[in-house]
Amino acid sequence: MWDYSMILEVTIDRPAKDVWPYFFGEKNATWSKSEYTIVAGQEGEVGYTYSMDSPKYGVTYFFEAIRVKPEKELVVKITYRELVEKMEAGQDVRKLMGYDMFELKEVAGRTTVAFQQAFAQPLEVPEDDLGAHTESTDKFLTEIFQNLKKSVESSKQN
Numbered sequence: 313m314w315d316y317s318m319i320l321e322v323t324i325d326r327p328a329k330d331v332w333p334y335f336f337g338e339k340n341a342t343w344s345k346s347e348y349t350i351v352a353g354q355e356g357e358v359g360y361t362y363s364m365d366s367p368k369y370g371v372t373y374f375f376e377a378i379r380v381k382p383e384k385e386l387v388v389k390i391t392y393r394e395l396v397e398k399m400e401a402g403q404d405v406r407k408l409m410g411y412d413m414f415e416l417k418e419v420a421g422r423t424t425v426a427f428q429q430a431f432a433q434p435l436e437v438p439e440d441d442l443g444a445h446t447e448s449t450d451k452f453l454t455e456i457f458q459n460l461k462k463s464v465e466s467s468k469q470n
Contacts, residue, residue, distance in 0.1 A: 314442055316410075317430040318450060322457045324425065324464050328383040328418040331425065331464050335386055335414065336360065343459040348375075356382060369435065370395050374406055388412040390431055409433055427457060 324331055333339055336355040341348050346364055351374070353360035361376040371392040379387035391406035410431025417424045435445070 313432055314435045314445065315432050316446060316449060317428075318453050319426075319428050320454060320457060321424055321426045322461050324423045324461050325421075326423060326464050327421050328416045328423045330467075331416060331423045331460075332356075332383045334460060334464055339463070343463040344456050345459070353377070356380060365395065367395065369433075373409070375412070383418075384416055386412075386414040388414075392433070425457070425460070427453075429453070 334343060337350070340346075340362075348362040348364050350360075350362045353376075356377075358377055358380050360380075361374055363375070364373045365371075366373060371394055374391045374393075376389045376391070377386060378389045379385060389411055390409040392409050393406045410429065410433075413428040415426040417426070435442070
């Protein structure tokens with residue numbers, strides 16, 4: 313089992329109303345470097361759910377908005393299930409993995425995004441490799457939040 317957590321902050325030179333849309337749909341997929349499929353709900357509302365296949369780990373991840381305070385707070389529940397080709401009959405059950413928590417605080421037109429992620433995932437990786445895996449994930453998350461900053465700050469705002 314791989315227990316993982318990350319806390320980071322990024323300050324974006326834009327108001328929260330300009331940052332908020334980047335947590336949903338195509339704008340989310342662009343800065344997060346991930347391909348998502350929307351599977352339920354409306355963007356920006358509780359129940360909004362998107363999925364992402366991860367053949368490397370043999371699972372599909374699901375991300376469901378469970379708490380939404382527009383331009384202020386977003387909590388996403390992360391679940392997973394084995395990829396369809398690996399499932400046996402009756403195994404189409406999602407398992408809880410963890411949570412992503414986003415908090416936006418705006419001061420003088422600048423928004424600080426605080427991000428916290430915590431999850432546990434079974435991995436078929438030697439124990440010695442978990443440290444390297446954690447470092448790689450830390451680096452990836454740090455990079456994508458810098459992508460968020462660049463994406464928002466470089467976009468033309470209304």
